[in-house]
């Protein structure tokens with residue numbers, strides 16, 4: 001047996017960073033870790049495609065390794081990847097960016113979000129965030145020295161972002177508005193009119209917009225509108241996008257941001273000191289994804305849509321009222337009928353029926369009374385999850401703790 005060194009040294013008494021230390025761990029990961037240690041769990045917790053990365057994309061990554069291309073790329077990322085991204089954005093979303101000065105390849109949208117917040121915010125600046133929202137937004141704003149100002153979106157009108165509520169939250173300290181469409185955790189997709197209304201607010205109050213468009217290719221009807229494509233939007237919007245979700249490439253860690261040169265230059269400056277570049281083989285894979293994986297993306301999208309229709313109908317049948325999500329691969333049903341809090345519901349559903357979902361409270365204020373279920377899971381497993389939820393709700397009803 002190896003001997004442990006004696007613990008003679010004391011941990012320094014100086015406090016660690018207060019903002020980070022006071023931030024709770026992600027509410028998604030908490031239940032993920034418990035679920036991972038149990039057998040027979042149906043995991044609807046983590047927001048990750050169940051498809052593997054398309055074969056041609058995997059091969060491009062392997063090829064770059066076999067060719068010995070294993071060094072850094074330029075800080076901004078492979079020029080041919082940035083050019084392909086700008087061409088793609090122009091063709092599909094009518095966005096105009098210069099590949100050399102207005103596009104930066106990041107380590108996922110996660111890094112792009114962090115860079116955008118660090119570059120846009122000065123200490124105490126406020127960012128308005130429609131909630132419920134993706135778990136990283138509120139901590140990311142605080143980490144960057146800003147103050148998050150949550151504004152509620154409601155299930156009653158499909159989690160639409162109300163421009164009047166956003167405008168009412170504007171103060172002299174407001175610096176930016178976060179937009180995510182389609183959104184995590186609700187799947188809500190905003191209409192062109194609602195996005196234009198947010199751009200108009202930004203113009204009126206001289207604000208920036210941070211637009212997380214990671215799910216824009218997973219939209220099930222209509223067309224995606226980026227605020228940067230609308231009158232007044234381009235000069236004040238940072239567009240964040242990436243390959244994780246639409247191309248089933250979460251583990252490759254490639255994303256990108258596009259925006260005005262002034263902002264992208266400073267984002268690149270932070271990136272060049274903190275990250276150097278996104279993984280090289282993953283950038284080659286992403287280039288192949290843009291060039292060749294269009295059909296695979298379309299096939300995955302059609303599959304998610306089919307699952308969404310069946311799963312959301314199933315939830316509503318169980319009286320777990322759920323808005324039909326416009327995009328992404330999340331359902332965000334109300335669990336009011338159970339009479340339980342979100343945390344209780346999630347913990348008991350996992351322990352009693354081995355279905356892992358995420359409490360709505362993980363997604364900021366306004367999430368109580370909801371759960372997030374990811375339907376990026378094969379149909380038979382979604383059907384089995386619904387059967388287990390039904391059994392769970394029946395038991396609750398019979399034991400009298402049911403609210404209705």
Ligand code: PLP
Nearest residue numbers: 047108109110134184242244255
């Ligand atoms: N933005 C949203 C809305 C997400 O749902 C996620 C991941 O779940 C991310 C960003 C992070 O994506 P990436 O893998 O590109 O870092």
